[in-house]
Amino acid sequence: MSDDRNPGMPEGPGEGSLLQKPVDRRGALGLLAAGVAAGAAALGACRPLNASTPEERELKVLEWQEFTQKHYRRMTEAERAETIARIERLAKIRHDEDVTIATTDAQPGVLFGYAFNVSKCQGFRNCIEACINENNLDRASDTQYIRIFEMENGVVNLEEADATYQHEVPLEGHFYLGTQCFQCADPPCVPVCPVGATWQEPDGIVVIDYNWCVGCRACMAACPYWARRFNWSAPEVPLSEVNPNQHYLGNRARKKGCVEKCTFCIHRTRLGQLPACVEACPTGARVFGNLLDPDSEIRWVLANKHVFRLKEELATEPRFWYFSD
Amino acid sequence: MTRSWVTRGTVCLAAAAIIAGCREGHQVRWDQLPPGTAAIAVDSATAARNAAREPGALATVTADTVVGWTGPGGRPFEVARRTAGPDAGHSRRFGTITLPIVLRQGARALTQYPCMSCHAGSKVTMAARRTPDAHHDIQPVHPDTAGGVCATCHAQDNVASLVLIDGKRATLDQSYRLCAQCHFAQVNAWAAGGHGKRLDGWQGRRVVMACTDCHDPHRPAVQQRIPFRAPELEKTRGPIP
Numbered sequence: 001m002s003d004d005r006n007p008g009m010p011e012g013p014g015e016g017s018l019l020q021k022p023v024d025r026r027g028a029l030g031l032l033a034a035g036v037a038a039g040a041a042a043l044g045a046c047r048p049l050n051a052s053t054p055e056e057r058e059l060k061v062l063e064w065q066e067f068t069q070k071h072y073r074r075m076t077e078a079e080r081a082e083t084i085a086r087i088e089r090l091a092k093i094r095h096d097e098d099v100t101i102a103t104t105d106a107q108p109g110v111l112f113g114y115a116f117n118v119s120k121c122q123g124f125r126n127c128i129e130a131c132i133n134e135n136n137l138d139r140a141s142d143t144q145y146i147r148i149f150e151m152e153n154g155v156v157n158l159e160e161a162d163a164t165y166q167h168e169v170p171l172e173g174h175f176y177l178g179t180q181c182f183q184c185a186d187p188p189c190v191p192v193c194p195v196g197a198t199w200q201e202p203d204g205i206v207v208i209d210y211n212w213c214v215g216c217r218a219c220m221a222a223c224p225y226w227a228r229r230f231n232w233s234a235p236e237v238p239l240s241e242v243n244p245n246q247h248y249l250g251n252r253a254r255k256k257g258c259v260e261k262c263t264f265c266i267h268r269t270r271l272g273q274l275p276a277c278v279e280a281c282p283t284g285a286r287v288f289g290n291l292l293d294p295d296s297e298i299r300w301v302l303a304n305k306h307v308f309r310l311k312e313e314l315a316t317e318p319r320f321w322y323f324s325d
Numbered sequence: 326m327t328r329s330w331v332t333r334g335t336v337c338l339a340a341a342a343i344i345a346g347c348r349e350g351h352q353v354r355w356d357q358l359p360p361g362t363a364a365i366a367v368d369s370a371t372a373a374r375n376a377a378r379e380p381g382a383l384a385t386v387t388a389d390t391v392v393g394w395t396g397p398g399g400r401p402f403e404v405a406r407r408t409a410g411p412d413a414g415h416s417r418r419f420g421t422i423t424l425p426i427v428l429r430q431g432a433r434a435l436t437q438y439p440c441m442s443c444h445a446g447s448k449v450t451m452a453a454r455r456t457p458d459a460h461h462d463i464q465p466v467h468p469d470t471a472g473g474v475c476a477t478c479h480a481q482d483n484v485a486s487l488v489l490i491d492g493k494r495a496t497l498d499q500s501y502r503l504c505a506q507c508h509f510a511q512v513n514a515w516a517a518g519g520h521g522k523r524l525d526g527w528q529g530r531r532v533v534m535a536c537t538d539c540h541d542p543h544r545p546a547v548q549q550r551i552p553f554r555a556p557e558l559e560k561t562r563g564p565i566p
Contacts, residue, residue, distance in 0.1 A: 272526045
């Protein structure tokens with residue numbers, strides 16, 4: 001309980017005091033759901049929750065279990081496995097998707113950092129294209145985690161920058177600066193969450209439990225970088241374009257009314273891969289690595305280039321730097 | 326009057342104390358682990374998963390160890406081999422799409438290096454009248470500004486082989502050895518990770534792209550092109566009340 005911003009929040013799976021209780025309120029609701037399901041199976045003729053076919057019945061029960069599931073950080077290993085199996089089954093029933101959802105934990109001794117070379121970026125937006133496809137972003141509302149701002153040479157003025165340019169790039173006399181979630185060391189979005197649905201992982205990535213988010217959008221108001229996105233409707237991704245390689249805290253299917261954000265491609269980076277934006281960048285403007293490794297590329301950039309961060313005076317300590325050649 | 330100044334002074338002091346207090350209370354730094362996480366013990370399941378990760382197995386690109394340069398901390402690194410096959414390592418998969426990672430125009434067409442089909446030996450075998458068309462896309466910046474000719478970089482008996490100032494040969498995959506003769510600052514930054522592009526993973530084998538994968542030596546300027554579609558901010562914002 002050393003983190004006073006999340007009172008009552010355990011620090012890891014299986015450590016919560018709530019687990020010591022025999023049955024809590026949510027557990028009771030879950031048991032109730034299980035009881036309904038068991039009763040339905042026993043009675044046979046009964047049609048619980050207006051479901052007609054077995055699949056519909058299964059869907060109703062799974063949705064009820066999903067509604068009553070625990071907070072991700074309070075789940076035991078077994079509960080996590082159960083939750084993952086449920087989400088994968090729901091994806092199959094709802095959208096006929098065969099997805100694999102990982103719960104890969106942070107690697108010890110790893111703290112992710114990012115550097116963006118403003119003199120290399122040419123504004124091609126390949127990073128955005130890769131991000132949309134990698135993270136299953138909503139095609140209907142055209143959700144994009146990354147913004148590329150076009151600015152006139154000479155001064156960083158985001159107030160007059162253009163993120164919606166549509167002409168041949170690079171434009172003479174202009175430079176390009178990309179923003180996304182900066183995974184701040186002191187993230188203002190985390191303490192404002194009334195339900196503790198967002199937190200910072202040990203490797204510095206700020207994540208959201210989409211099932212726990214109530215959609216109040218306080219985090220969006222708190223973020224000085226406008227890095228979070230809200231799902232006004234259930235995200236739509238064509239079946240043929242769904243990335244089946246997913247992570248519980250990352251690119252799995254979001255629900256209507258929850259907030260989402262860039263997670264440095266948590267499903268890739270925790271396996272040692274690069275985020276999609278870094279890998280897709282054709283100019284090499286993006287550098288990614290482990291801040292705790294003194295021999296990493298990101299540390300070389302921090303030590304040898306002139307770097308700056310956006311709105312540094314707010315002391316959110318973003319782990320995202322800009323540099324130039 | 327005096328009283329008003331005293332009041333103002335008190336207010337200023339109080340404000341300064343509050344600001345100082347806030348600054349003092351602000352302890353989090355970018356290079357520190359998030360509060361409360363350092364104490365987390367790695368359970369056996371996590372340890373097993375960590376052990377199962379094989380970062381070295383990530384890089385699937387055919388690559389050669391770089392000669393003459395090392396990365397940060399003296400770590401050796403590798404440069405992707407373009408001649409290994411069509412499009413070797415230069416297109417990446419994101420979700421269900423595959424994107425080509427090329428900056429220079431026509432870079433993928435150069436994969437096969439068909440130089441020798443015309444440049445056999447020191448003679449050009451192609452009909453002389455067709456020669457002006459053969460390299461119509463070349464903007465010979467290097468000869469113009471650096472006083473070089475074809476043979477400054479290409480071996481005269483074999484244009485598909487690079488020749489260094491000291492007469493040594495380099496393969497087309499070792500363009501960094503040639504470029505470093507003048508652009509040493511860029512190549513040093515490239516070796517350290519501040520310039521250029523890493524492929525595959527941030528962990529494990531470090532495989533980077535070579536100079537000429539991005540920079541066309543015959544046409545160094547970045548060509549303009551239409552970017553990926555712009556965001557529709559009104560849709561993303563949702564209904565404005």
